Amino acid sequence: MQRRAAAAYFAFFLVVSVAAYAYIGVAESQRPEVSLDATAELTNDSTFSVDGTTFTASNIHLSSGGGGHGGGGGSMVADLAWTNESSRYTATLENGSTTTVDNTTYLITTNNESNTVTLTEQMNVTELLREDPAVENSVATQNGTDYVVYRENDTLRPVSEWLPEPQTETYPVSGVYPYQTDSGVQQTTVVDVSAESATVEWFAPRERTVELTEGGNVTLQGQQYFAHFPDHSTVQVVSVDEYPAYQEDLDRQDYFHERKNGLWGVSILSGIAAVLMLGMAYMPTRG
Known part of the structure; x- marks a missing residue:
């Protein structure tokens, strides 16, 4: 009698476990999808x-760590790059420092009283001595003063008096200043002294990159968008107007996952119960 009852319970729980597992497979085909009217896929x-600016997607991949929507060990990310054709650059000119423009230091x-920046040419005394055949190629120093030495009669003259008048250029606020960059001389504007x-400031193209994340907001040309990854190789850029629909689809997916996890629980627990019933059927009895 005990074995017949245990066998009946075994069959019942086994049927429940198999039925729940089978229903999981059927339910999987009804998985709700996120369906959006994307600006770009x-x-x-x-x-x-967007408004004449071209954006390029790259590096679409599953990042490590984190936890994207729906579980898992990571979340989808991508890079979106574009060129800002009129990006603002600035540079600081330190008082007392030197700069090189067209190979001249x-x-x-x-x-700050006259709101000006002045460039004063720095003389290369050694080079100028070599270029002047009337003087020696090195200076003589007496009592802390440097002198040039004339070859003809060894006459001395202070270097400061011998040097030509240095070239100077003065640039007021709002004036055009020749700033030396790695790529050459850039015409800039003095904005503060x-x-x-x-x-100084100037405007030039600049490469920009932003990272796209699932559901993350991004501003492009003053317009608001968010990103959605329908699969592991595609990213959709979607207007924020679609965000309420996106959130509704996510809520439906969450509900689906909850019910699916519940079916898994029923299937697993019923399977365990069936095994227990089968084990109980063969337990030894007293007497």
Whole structure:
């Protein structure tokens, strides 16, 4: 009698476990999807434009760590790159420092009273001595003063008097200043002058990159968008107007996962119960 009852319970729990497992497979085909009216659907190296600016997607991949929507050990990310054709650059000119423009070295002097920046040519005394055949190629120093020595009669003359008048250029605020960059001389504008330094600015193209994340906001040309990854090789750029629909789809997916996890629980627990019933059927009895 005990074995017949245990066998009946075994069959019942086994049927429940199998039925729940089978229903999981059926339910999987009904998994709700996120369906959005995307502004652009991109794969690696594909592009789209917003107000004349071209954006390029790259590096679409599953990042390590974290936990994207729906579980898992990571979340999808991508890079979106574009060129800002009129990006603002600034540079600081330190008072008393030197700069090189067209292979000539200048001393920078800032004057906050006149709001000006002055460049004073720095003379290469050694080079000038070599170029003047009337004097020796080295200076003589007496009582802390440097002198040039004339070859003809060894006459001495202070170097400061012998040197030519240095070239100077003065640039006021709003004036055009030749700033030396790695790629050459950049015409800039003086925007601020103090006793310690001056600031110049210019506008030029700049490469920009932003990281896209699932559901993360991004501003492109003053317009708000967010990102969605329908699979591991595609990213959608979607207007924020679609965000309520996106959130509704996520809520439906969460509900689906909750119910699916519940079915897994029923299937597993019923399977365990069936095994226990089967084991109980063969337990030895007293007497």
